[in-house]
Amino acid sequence: MDNRAGEMEAFIRVAELKSFSEAGRKLHLSPSAVSKLVTRIEDRLSTRLIVRSTRGLQLTPEGDMYLVRARRVLDEIDDAERAVASGGKAAPSGRLRVNASIAFGLMYVQPLIPAFLERYPDVELDFSLTDGIIDLLEERADIAIRSGALPDSSLKARKLIESHRMVVASPDYIAKHGLPHHPDDLVNHNCLRFNFPLPLNEWSFRSPETGDRLKRTISGNFMCDNGPTMRRMCLSGLGLARLGRFHIQADIKAGNLVEILSDWTPQDEQLIHAMFAGHEHLATRIRAFIDFLVDHIDPMGNGLRHPD
Structure with missing residues (x-):
């Protein structure tokens, strides 16, 4: 050696x-x-x-x-x-480290893991969830699944879904505090915030009359570090939240959450990508996992196509 x-x-x-x-x-x-x-x-x-x-x-x-x-x-x-030994057709193998945002990881990635590992049993999947910004090298991740603008870096990315963010509140909150009709009204409401340095605490809007864009920095008495907790607090009636449609569409359909200021947020786009370090020869397990996600996830954020 x-x-x-x-x-x-x-x-x-x-x-x-x-x-x-x-x-x-x-x-x-x-x-x-x-x-x-x-x-x-x-x-x-x-x-x-x-x-x-x-x-x-x-x-x-x-x-x-x-x-x-x-x-x-x-x-x-x-x-x-492996590729040479198998005539260029080596099956994916080895350890694969995947880090996903919590809500997307729980709803879209986690249910697919058993089927992926059944198809590729020689892959050892190391799966973690966090909503903070990560560095692929520091977190020792091969793939990071995140929403928002792509970083200006050497990372490559493949789009998984195209959704949009919505400002929502529970019926109980609305009954007690009323509805905001303009972004300026948010100053009078308890807006739930994230506690990490992301632009998620600066809500974006577009005037339905003039098309002008505006941003409002929100405030409230609760902060957290992940989407699922934010959703639960919003469902409890604590305040307003701005969350991805893919995360709360079932709550909207059931009437447990109500979209507000919808005329002001028609283009609050949310793209979710699988990001990975660009290499001339991408490891087969990385390519296989990303292909598997793309094949099974509805690109408009409407759930899994065929989770089995």
């Missing part, structure tokens, strides 16, 4: 197991041999990747970055060998 791939494998094992001894057992090497392989990388890079602390082994920021890149390099090597 004196090549770089071997060094990377040793480093990955140490990073995952937090132990040179455990990594050595997995690789059938002594702890000192594993330590030398990691040291060889650090010497070549002239930077520390792993530090020892009272909590055990910890990765430095450079170590975190190297771990993500090393995994991808070994994954690509594995894909290449």
Whole structure:
């Protein structure tokens, strides 16, 4: 194991197991041999990747970055060998890390996972949910599913659904506080907010008479970090919320939520994309997962086409 791939494998094992001894057992090497392989990388890079602390082994920021890149390099090597061995028709395999926004992940992605893994049993799916902004490298994600404008970066993206955001309230809230008829009326209402630095707390509108666009920064006595909690608070009658139609269309249909200021929000577009780092040779498991989502999700945000 004196090549770089071997060094990377040793480093990955140490990073995952937090132990040179455990990594050595997995690789059938002594702890000192594993330590030398990691040291060889650090010497070549002239930077520390792993530090020892009272909590055990910890990765430095450079170590975190190297771990993500090393995994991808070994994954690509594995894909290449499988493809050659199978005449260019290797089945997707290896670990796939997917991070999705909470509401979309629960409603659209999670129900599809069993069928995806049944079709591709050699894929090991690592699935996480969060509504915050993530960095694919920092979060060690292969795919990030997010709504909003695409970042100006090297990331590639594939559109999953095209929906729009709606300002809504429960019938109980409306009965107690009345309806706002103009965006300026929001100052007199309890508007539910997100607590992370996104433009979601600046609601966009368009005048039905002049077509002029305007924005209003809203305020209220409740903040949270995810869409499902926001929906539940809105259903409870706590205040107004601005949520994606794909998330609340069943509540609208059942009469549990009422759309308000609809004349002012006809083009409050919400696009949801699967984003991934662009590579000349995209790993087959990444391509397979994104294709699977596109094949099963209605592009207008009306649910799953055939979840089985």
